[in-house]
Amino acid sequence: MFATHPNLIVMSPLLQTVQQWIDSAAKVVALTGAGISTDSGIPDFRGPKGVWTRNPAAEKQSTIHTYLADPDVRKAAWRSRLDHSAWSAKPNGGHEALVALERRGKLHALVTQNIDELHQQAGQSPERVIEVHGTMRRVMCWSCGWRAPMQDALERVRAGEEDPPCTHCGGILKSDTISFGQALVPQVIARAMDVAAEADLLLAIGTTLQVYPVAGMVPIAARAGARVVIVNDQPTPMDELADAVLREPIGSVLPLICGVRAA
């Protein structure tokens, strides 16, 4: 299942060192952001090809206050959910490398800011995945808390309901994700901080590490004595806390350092 990634890179001394750190680690905690899913065809938000860069109205749709207040915002949100790139996306070599790490018995937990469930689709055990921003593959009723598969709601949109209400109470349905202006789930965040403190190696992948409280996992892990490895194509505010910063493409570098394939 681990297809060779087209962008082969050379094993440098730094990559070799990181690979050895992972080999000797017992409790790796991975933290992933949008950068791990761009190879699967899911655009990030604020990059040059980002969703909000190209369509500033999309950012408004993801604000909880406008979503709840304005039926037109909800109708637009349902239309854009219909043809979201995630429905046809497949996990890539980066996701698969983290599955391999779990099978080697080294992955303590995987905290993700992504809502696409590609980690689970790649074969990651759901109980190891901590989704700090929820999942777009489920809907939640804003009134009664009822949850259901997103595809069921999208079926209703295709059948003509522009803003399908909760089938139990008639309340407003939204993807089960954390929108702007919406509070994070305290228990989920607490779990993310706990696993950061328990890590012996924190691997931050494809995240700009600018958004708290999740970015705080890095100093928590570092203070607890974990090695910190950052894999991201842009500098992050946490780079100076890292033992290694890797700028290579995620889909190429993760299989190498996670021991999926030799250089």
Ligand SMILES: [Zn+2]
């Ligand atoms: Zn309801």
